[in-house]
Amino acid sequence: MYPNILRHPGPTPIPKKVELAMAQNMISHRTEEFVKLYRDTTERVKTVFGTKQDILLLPSGGTAALEAAVVNTVSPGDEVVVITVGAFGDYFVSICEKYGLTVHKLAKSWGEACTKEDLIDFLKPLSSVKAVFATYNETSTGILNPISELAEVVRNHSDALFIVDGVSCIGGAPAEMDEWGIDILVTGSQKAMMLPPGLALLAVSERAWKVIEANSTTAYYLNLLSYRDWASKGMTPNTPAISLIMGLSAVCDLIEEEGGFSKTIERHEVMKNMVRESMKALSFGLLTNDQYASPTITAICAPEGLDLPAYLGHLKKKYHLDFAGGLGHLQGKIFRFGHMGYCFPSDILQAVSLMEAGLQDFGYQFEPGAGVNAAQKVFLSSLRK
């Protein structure tokens, strides 16, 4: 009866318009109707990537598209750099290691970003790196790496490809793939893109296509050349995730209805600030500093004396408010508040209100309303602009 209030880093809530679009009559992927849907949709979604390149649609999770970015560009034994600032950076390391690459791991403490200076220093002694992999938004810590700056460092260093995991922020964070010089940008459907899981989106620079053409991967399903060939006909090599593509078309409508993608990004920025200010007002700690704070997810530290697992369980059971816990060594120490995709300032006010209710149940000492009030201030100030 009570709806679950899903404030996870993904999967995220699905707009009604998208649900209905996905329930349209099924069509074949080898028909004119599909070609039209595919061409229109991949064209419209380019704005979210900031690219003029084709957006390829893989019927898979984001992980598969990350693996595609690896196995189509480099070969076992090649040297690569992987920037990792948390669990999903480590995940990218695992993909590369599994594939037999020689991985130079630029690791930062969880909660920190990789800065331009970090990368300059790290790359200095490395002269034969084929690719640099980075996470744009680290879901485990709520860090948004300064990806445009990192791209510039890679460009200035060598002709290594710069390959970016944008899974948990593309659709809610700025992206200018072409301008910044990202060679492959990957995202998944179930985060800021407002869709169920099962569709990966990926774009490739002209430079990277040349590298891919010279590569001899044995991958079949994840063969990007095959996706490119079929995309030129408005189709995909295998049966695509048709209902999700119908949904993606509706997502493009919603972004237009919001007033264009820059408005969508602004909304995420407002929600980020609402969450951060309200947490400060409730004396909850923030894992990251403001400079590199993610617009889609915030990692929040439990205040002294609050039994976090019990509190999160209580919020879910009594108030149907569903946050994600911490990963790895942060389990039990932080929780993650997702504010991306189909999420609005009103949802932040709701979640913070329920958090306050739960804190009162726990006898936590605070001024009731302080968190909500702080969030309201940010919201109201954004409306005055």
Place this chain on the structure above:
Amino acid sequence: MYPNILRHPGPTPIPKKVELAMAQNMISHRTEEFVKLYRDTTERVKTVFGTKQDILLLPSGGTAALEAAVVNTVSPGDEVVVITVGAFGDYFVSICEKYGLTVHKLAKSWGEACTKEDLIDFLKPLSSVKAVFATYNETSTGILNPISELAEVVRNHSDALFIVDGVSCIGGAPAEMDEWGIDILVTGSQKAMMLPPGLALLAVSERAWKVIEANSTTAYYLNLLSYRDWASKGMTPNTPAISLIMGLSAVCDLIEEEGGFSKTIERHEVMKNMVRESMKALSFGLLTNDQYASPTITAICAPEGLDLPAYLGHLKKKYHLDFAGGLGHLQGKIFRFGHMGYCFPSDILQAVSLMEAGLQDFGYQFEPGAGVNAAQKVFLSSLRK
């Protein structure tokens, strides 16, 4: 306004109940709700595979699961046999060749099945084959290979694994994976399983798990051991296609509502016979003989003097009846009538009626009603049983 009548080999129409199930509120894949959904659904769907093994759910098309069956069991350079009786057998050959296997190709003419005798003769001189790959239902020709007999031949020959592509029939054709001795059975969501594309289902025998454990694949997304590990916790290694799993649960309901899976198979058998008898009555040829005819798709030859591409275009444009054309060298010579998944005898009557209307528009000489009448006879006789 007019609904498209999708009589393709897949994607196929989606039941309303499944559409609605997929539009439920999104949940996280790391919650108790998901674990319950995953465990219940994978348990219930075992009947469709005829197995006691776990059913693994990959967020991907069937092709990815076929590739998973290859890259997890054999290694580049290994000898394998691929049985191919059409375009999708050839597809399996391509996956194996791309992976660097030494492929012994047992090819039959399009429209023929691979018989027990064919396989016995073919395997005789081959002593170091690691796996035999076969298509259960060849979508391009409407052949249902005698898969239980082929499994027996492989078992009697050696300890090679027997790996089966069941993509276009599982859910509409009998399958007794354990009893027949199939080592890996793969299917996709968008054919007889009544779901949109984007979910692959796969089961692995105990024998095959031992081989997989000893294999050192570099595949990450398609790593089956990782799926097995997570399945033991009621989860998947990456974000799964949650909405499709919600839909799969509804599919299991529908199969129960029909009276159990044996009833579902009977319905497909009736539809197959309705299509075949009606085509004979209209003097259309059938590409396959009755013995190996597919219960899910029928390939139909254009009669002398009928301009098939024009006729199919006309049916789609005027009557919104959407058949699939022929593949490869059969393009323009046959069309394929899909009768699987959410398809009923009434749908066959409808499609044959519209075909007759189209034939009258084309001045084709036949007795109007003959096709429908032949289909009715099969239908009525099935109801009397």
